Amino acid sequence: MAFRGREMMKKLVKKVGAETLTPELKEKLKACVPDSKVVMGRAKRGLYAGRHIQYGNRVSEDGGNKSRRCWKPNVQEKRLFSYIFDRHIKVKVTTHALRCIDKAGGIDEYLLKTPYQKMDTEMGLFWKTKVEQRYAELGQMEVAFFTPEDEAKFEQGFKDLNIAKKEARREARKEARRKMYGGEKGGEEKGEEEASIEAGGSESHQDDHGWLEASA
Numbered sequence: 001m002a003f004r005g006r007e008m009m010k011k012l013v014k015k016v017g018a019e020t021l022t023p024e025l026k027e028k029l030k031a032c033v034p035d036s037k038v039v040m041g042r043a044k045r046g047l048y049a050g051r052h053i054q055y056g057n058r059v060s061e062d063g064g065n066k067s068r069r070c071w072k073p074n075v076q077e078k079r080l081f082s083y084i085f086d087r088h089i090k091v092k093v094t095t096h097a098l099r100c101i102d103k104a105g106g107i108d109e110y111l112l113k114t115p116y117q118k119m120d121t122e123m124g125l126f127w128k129t130k131v132e133q134r135y136a137e138l139g140q141m142e143v144a145f146f147t148p149e150d151e152a153k154f155e156q157g158f159k160d161l162n163i164a165k166k167e168a169r170r171e172a173r174k175e176a177r178r179k180m181y182g183g184e185k186g187g188e189e190k191g192e193e194e195a196s197i198e199a200g201g202s203e204s205h206q207d208d209h210g211w212l213e214a215s216a
Helices: 005-016 023-032 093-103 107-113 122-141 148-213
Strands: 001-005 039-041 054-058 066-071 076-082 088-092
Touching: 023 122, 039 107, 076 093, 076 107, 088 093, 088 122, 107 122
Parallel strands: none
Antiparallel strands: 001 039, 054 066, 076 088
16 A cells, blocks of 8 residues: 655654654655655555565466566564663564664664665654654753762662662561461460460469478
């Protein structure tokens, strides 16, 4: 199913965000996706790096009879890690696109280095626009540098925090065990108390017998 490039442009602007999209990026997208361009439906669903379906003839060995056939690109579904977004991106890519990504040094570098004219899929244009927009936002942020002493203090603080968390977990486990086995311990203590009472009663009876014999 084919659709016009105008529809692709509307979807890209809606996904990226019309408020956050800079005029420069918008002009690049318009130049890459003209309104009259007819785009195939499969262009929405992955990174193909210029690989498309090719058509030709299948020639028989006996009589040289020709029948139409097509060659589809080797498309794989992969999860590629983006360092700038700090998460995995699930995308369909061709093996040629994977080699290009490895050569560039990652999905972020591949999207930044590849020009808009060669990024002929909706997903590629979307992620390229998002990456460039993210880099522009990071460029406007203020960066603070710490001395080695401050970094050592931060590291020690994180270690102390982890130790405190472990101690809290250990105490919580101990408290849970006390609550769980408290009934059994209480029964044992009661049994010991009863045994001590019985022992005390027998000693008192023996004392009474001795007093009676002495008085007799």
